[in-house]
Amino acid sequence: MSLIALAAAAAQGSTSALLSTYIPFFVLMLFYVILFLPGVGQRFQSYFITREIEQRLMVLEKYANDARNTTEKLLKEKGAKDPKGLTERLAEIFVIDPVSIEPTDIIGRMRLLLRTGQGKVKSMIKLSVPNADPVTVSKIEVSAEITNALNMVYKVVRHYLIQAKKLNNFYLLFQLQMVVPMLVKIAESYDRAHKTFVEGKPVGDSLGPMVASRFLLNSEKKWQVSDETIAGETYYEGRRLIVIKAEGPMATVGTPGEAVERVVEENKGRVKRIITVDAALKLEGEKTGSIAEGTGVAMGDPGPEKIAIERVALKYQIPIDALIVKMGMDEAIIEMKKEIYEAVDPVVEMTKQIIKERTEEGDTVVVVGVGNTSGVAQ
DSSP states (O other): OOHHHHHHHHHHHHHHHHHHHHHHHHHHHHHHHHHHSTTHHHHHHHHHHHHHHHHHHHHHHHHHHHHHHHHHHHHHHTTOSSHHHHHHHHHHOOOOOOOOSSOTTHHHHHHHHHHHHHHHHHHHHHHHSTTOOHHHHHHHHHHHHHHHHHHHHHHHHHHHHHHHHHHTOHHHHHHHHHHHHHHHHHHHHHHHHHHHHHTTOOBGGGHHHHHHHHHHTTOSEEEEEETTEEEEEEEETTEEEEEEEEOTTSSOOOOHHHHHHHHHHHTTTOOSEEEEEEEEEOOTTSOTTOEEEEESOOOOOSSHHHHHHHHHHHHHTOOEEEEEEEEOHHHHHSBOOHHHHTTHHHHHHHHHHHHHHHOOTTOEEEEEEOSOOTTOOO
């Protein structure tokens, strides 16, 4: 071997030895910088947290865009004028909460604003699709609500991410990182629910209306008691039952509070008992389809409908019973699961048992099936 080759080999060997000696030192120094120098470790964490949030934000954006496309497609199929423009308007529509610092008649003001908002959406749809039947209008309305909700979730997460990056706020990023997985799960549930509602199938929340429909099968007298809400009269063991549910098979929850109030007033308060049946969110570990009995108005409502029942019950001192079937939030808005459907007959029997045990022959009982009546007729 030449002297030059020997020198090169010796240099290479010494370089390798040098690197093997000092690399661990440089690695330790890097870890020291990341862990102990002020702000450096936080910047590294912020980078990885930001990347994680951005990936989840892309998922939320996809759900929001898919919902827009579904609503737009539905409008096109029904011959709507400017389906894209209407979809964008419905995706951005909002209702401002009433002033709560002065609580006087806050329920009345809330009812007015909610009804105005719902009426506005319906009128926009009917103007665009003038020949649409009520079921079609309700499908488009629910599709628009889902699009609106997913659009809002996406925009809120995007807002806080951009704000955290602008302010270089690590703690805001950290909070967002904790919340975003739950929001993605909710968005996923809405995405799955969209197809179910558009196809007009019963969902988990249709449990209450389905129970009411079982009582109404033998009813010969049915009438519209309030907006998108049906009442029917039937008899059981000598008791007169007035059964109330949202008008099916439209995808609507109706106005059950107003309906109960009218029925009780029309009967001059001579109602022995009010029984409400609804789906309820289960706690983790509880079984889907499990049934529980309680007291009070079983109803997931912002306030106006629920308080209408409580007020008329208080006025005439009418006891209120509640029967609930437990399910997850996602199970409440997707196609009804077998476990929930199998709870319908037991709830009907429990309702009959309450009627037999707590009322007498000749009494009038109001039974309310609360929930979205998508795919459930009366």
